[in-house]
Amino acid sequence: MALRCRRAGGIHPICHLTAVTAIRQLDPEFESVGASLKVPAWVTFWRVTLPICLPATLDIFVYLFVNAMTTVSAVVFLYGPDTKPASVAVIHMDEAGQVSAAAAMAVAILAINVALKLLHLASAGRIERATQAWRKR
Numbered sequence: 611m612a613l614r615c616r617r618a619g620g621i622h623p624i625c626h627l628t629a630v631t632a633i634r635q636l637d638p639e640f641e642s643v644g645a646s647l648k649v650p651a652w653v654t655f656w657r658v659t660l661p662i663c664l665p666a667t668l669d670i671f672v673y674l675f676v677n678a679m680t681t682v683s684a685v686v687f688l689y690g691p692d693t694k695p696a697s698v699a700v701i702h703m704d705e706a707g708q709v710s711a712a713a714a715m716a717v718a719i720l721a722i723n724v725a726l727k728l729l730h731l732a733s734a735g736r737i738e739r740a741t742q743a744w745r746k747r
Contacts, residue, residue, distance in 0.1 A: 625670045632666035633659070661741040665734060672730045676723050 636659065644654035660667070679697070694702075696719050703712035 625673065628666050628670055628673075629663070632663040636662060664741050665738055668730060668734055668737070672727060675726055679719055679723050 640654060640658050641651070644651070644658070696715055700712045700715045700719070703709075703715060
């Protein structure tokens, strides 16, 4: 997932490329079979497309979550007086000379990201066994 699209840049092309790759692995006949059986498109999506693409969907979520937790450049200009994102609080604490508090907040951000990634790894194996058994045939 460290791939960056040179033309567009940013994080959206990575997620888009991941989603497109997952969808291209699907058999194009799923939609036509669903249509011939008069199954609504959302049922086909919910029961076929989403379970098959679930590992990629979870990877996209984790990537966006970690990026959101660590992105400071855009957030610095968007926060208001009522909200103070953790990444901005780290900068403010460091500028105020509270280096130990800033380091503690940075470690808390890191711990949250590591906890989410561990939760992702633990659940990904279970989900993959449940939804991707067809790939082993």
